[in-house]
Amino acid sequence: MKKLLIAALLFVGMVSFAQDADQTSKPQREKLTPEQRNDKQLKKLTSELNLDASQQTQVKQLLADRSAKAQSFKEARQAKKDSNMKPTAEEKAAFRKQMTDEVEANDAKMKSILKADQYTKWKAIQEDNKEKFKEKRKERRENP
Incomplete structure (x- = not known):
């Protein structure tokens, strides 16, 4: 009788533990193609910044160029x-500078496409x- 009771408790404990593990796992994000990501981002920008048709086509091209790069x-x-080659400090610095230049170029292009109020709103969205x-990065570091 004791063995049966212990076995039943062990079984219940394992089942409840397995259910907890399933509930705590992160939901899988859907994998989008670059075109789908660009379209999704364009729709979001259109709704948030009230882009007109001309601006939409320019922003769409900008997003496509950016994702290709x-x-x-x-x-x-x-x-x-x-190739198992670790980048040197100079290569890292050059890559960082290249990324900074790309961000600045993208920013300048968006500034030329958007109106002044749209641009300030876009910058605020970027900061958010x-x-x-x-915050997510900090959370991931605290809870690996």
């Missing part, structure tokens, strides 16, 4: 990673997103 950077980094990213 990001993909090429990603492939270049992956190629270096696959940056803060959210920092």
